[in-house]
Amino acid sequence: xxxxxxxxxxxxxxxxxxxxxxxxxxxxxxxxxxxxxxxxxxxxxxxxxxxxxxxxxxxxxxxxxxxxxxxxxxxxxxxxxxxxxxxxxxxxxxxxxxxxxxxxxxxxxxxxxxxxxxxxxxxxxxxxxxxxxxxxxxxxxxxxxxxxxxxxxxxxxxxxxxxxxxxxxxxxxxxxxxxxxxxxxxxxxxxxxxxxxxxxxxxxxxxxxxxxxxxxxxxxxxxxxxxxxxxxxxxxxxxxxxxxxxxxxxxxxxxxxxxxxxxxxxxxxxxxxxxxxxxxxxxxxxxxxxxxxxxxxxxxxxxxxxxxxxxx
Amino acid sequence: xxxxxxxxxxxxxxxxxxxxxxxxxxxxxxxxxxxxxxxxxxxxxxxxxxxxxxxxxxxxxxxxxxxxxxxxxxxxxxxxxxxxxxxxxxxxxxxxxxxxxxxxxxxxxxxxxxxxxxxxxxxxxxxxxxxxxxxxxxxxxxxxxxxxxxxxxxxxxxxxxxxxxxxxxxxxxxxxxxxxxxxxxxxxxxxxxxxxxxxxxxxxxxxxxxxxxxxxxxxxxxxxxxxxxxxxx
Numbered sequence: 001x002x003x004x005x006x007x008x009x010x011x012x013x014x015x016x017x018x019x020x021x022x023x024x025x026x027x028x029x030x031x032x033x034x035x036x037x038x039x040x041x042x043x044x045x046x047x048x049x050x051x052x053x054x055x056x057x058x059x060x061x062x063x064x065x066x067x068x069x070x071x072x073x074x075x076x077x078x079x080x081x082x083x084x085x086x087x088x089x090x091x092x093x094x095x096x097x098x099x100x101x102x103x104x105x106x107x108x109x110x111x112x113x114x115x116x117x118x119x120x121x122x123x124x125x126x127x128x129x130x131x132x133x134x135x136x137x138x139x140x141x142x143x144x145x146x147x148x149x150x151x152x153x154x155x156x157x158x159x160x161x162x163x164x165x166x167x168x169x170x171x172x173x174x175x176x177x178x179x180x181x182x183x184x185x186x187x188x189x190x191x192x193x194x195x196x197x198x199x200x201x202x203x204x205x206x207x208x209x210x211x212x213x214x215x216x217x218x219x220x221x222x223x224x225x226x227x228x229x230x231x232x233x234x235x236x237x238x239x240x241x242x243x244x245x246x247x248x249x250x251x252x253x254x255x256x257x258x259x260x261x262x263x264x265x266x267x268x269x270x271x272x273x274x275x276x277x278x279x280x281x282x283x284x285x286x287x288x289x290x291x292x293x294x295x296x297x298x299x300x301x302x303x304x305x306x307x308x309x310x311x312x
Numbered sequence: 313x314x315x316x317x318x319x320x321x322x323x324x325x326x327x328x329x330x331x332x333x334x335x336x337x338x339x340x341x342x343x344x345x346x347x348x349x350x351x352x353x354x355x356x357x358x359x360x361x362x363x364x365x366x367x368x369x370x371x372x373x374x375x376x377x378x379x380x381x382x383x384x385x386x387x388x389x390x391x392x393x394x395x396x397x398x399x400x401x402x403x404x405x406x407x408x409x410x411x412x413x414x415x416x417x418x419x420x421x422x423x424x425x426x427x428x429x430x431x432x433x434x435x436x437x438x439x440x441x442x443x444x445x446x447x448x449x450x451x452x453x454x455x456x457x458x459x460x461x462x463x464x465x466x467x468x469x470x471x472x473x474x475x476x477x478x479x480x481x482x483x484x485x486x487x488x489x490x491x492x493x494x495x496x497x498x499x500x501x502x503x504x505x506x507x508x509x510x511x512x513x514x515x516x517x518x519x520x521x522x523x524x525x526x527x528x529x530x531x532x533x534x535x536x537x538x539x540x541x542x543x544x545x
Contacts, residue, residue: 179405179412182405183402186402186403190396190400190401191402191413192363193394194463195463196414
């Protein structure tokens with residue numbers, strides 16, 4: 001069945017102009033969610049380092065792309081790579097400081113870094129727009145500025161991200177580097193005794209994951225046209241980034257895709273129900289419930305349940 | 313040639329001293345045993361040699377090379393493998409991945425070393441695709457030893473490989489260790505099970521972090537400590 005999925009996607013692409021914008025926009029949200037989830041999955045799912053600070057890299061991808069565009073007219077095609085570089089630099093410093101800590105201490109340290117960036121974004125109002133956030137100057141349909149009134153182009157871009165990140169995950173899983181990350185995830189001391197350079201492996205995984213998050217942040221910025229401190233560095237976003245992999249299946253290449261798609265379907269359905277019946281925020285409640293169910297009954301995620309006994 | 317020389321080693325965790333001024337040395341090709349009860353400091357000595365805990369004072373030298381201050385992966389790359397206490401295999405890696413991850417190239421390619429490990433432990437070959445966590449205790453111990461051998465070590469250090477195994481399985485493990493030693497690998501064996509003395513060339517008996525007695529197999533087997541352990545007097 002699995003080889004049919006990409007074929008079905010490609011076959012459906014020419015029908016895109018006939019699909020209504022609401023469905024297209026929801027699809028883009030899902031694809032962005034999936035790409036960000038796949039990026040987080042590298043460091044947390046494969047590497048076992050539960051980062052709660054990946055909003056930092058999402059935020060840097062968004063803010064750097066947006067600021068360069070608004071202030072200097074740098075097109076996002078180039079600006080996003082600046083965002084990736086800044087994220088790599090921040091990840092290098094952040095990782096060097098935090099990755100020697102174990103488990104929950106690492107997670108808490110990454111929360112602290114997120115809070116610091118939250119304050120920075122709120123403080124430098126001239127550059128970031130402060131609490132109100134940063135909105136892109138809208139030029140209408142423009143390939144150069146990566147802007148479009150119609151969500152269609154973002155579906156294509158999101159699909160490219162999904163396939164590329166899936167492919168990167170598969171390559172990492174099949175590589176020596178991926179094997180060492182998984183060994184570190186299982187047992188750091190045994191990995192060190194087996195000759196694995198534990199800290200270097202963790203740092204490398206963190207850098208790859210940060211760069212992928214910032215790159216997907218570029219797509220996020222172009223689609224939403226705006227970013228604010230809460231959406232970038234808030235704890236809500238940090239948790240949101242983990243859901244696709246947690247629900248779909250940690251450390252698997254399919255997990256974030258299945259988890260991300262499911263979360264958007266759930267969130268759209270509950271949003272519809274919420275506006276219709278007047279329950280605001282019911283989607284968050286449903287997220288929480290789904291997460292609780294997964295943690296309690298299916299810690300391997302949906303992929304783990306579906307493909308029981310089979311290896312990934 | 314001296315395989316390993318430990319001199320005046322002291323290891324402490326905060327204020328708690330686990331190993332006090334311990335010295336011993338052995339030659340290449342030997343099976344050297346560190347025998348002692350729980351809390352005698354055996355594990356700390358191995359962990360210190362491996363670079364997992366720092367020495368407070370004293371030196372560890374392998375051949376001509378000082379191991380002091382090396383990190384664990386550097387010790388592994390220097391040809392010293394450590395089978396840690398409690399086996400610590402990777403539960404979510406397959407048997408073959410458990411072995412592959414600790415392969416360090418030293419002349420032979422991975423397939424050759426892997427085949428040699430499977431020949432020594434045919435059970436692992438049968439279960440190569442199974443997750444490490446699904447193995448029985450005895451199989452996990454074989455996997456832990458096999459994993460250490462993937463490093464093609466000159467010195468193999470084992471921390472209580474018989475712990476938690478039935479006497480039959482423990483004998484099997486000791487028999488395999490004898491075979492590994494016969495192929496030229498020096499062994500440093502930590503045990504509280506005095507049966508392992510059958511294998512030993514030399515060894516020391518440790519108590520409360522100090523050397524109680526050092527000698528060859530006959531001297532150790534003849535000691536009060538071992539008599540008491542055997543006869544319960």
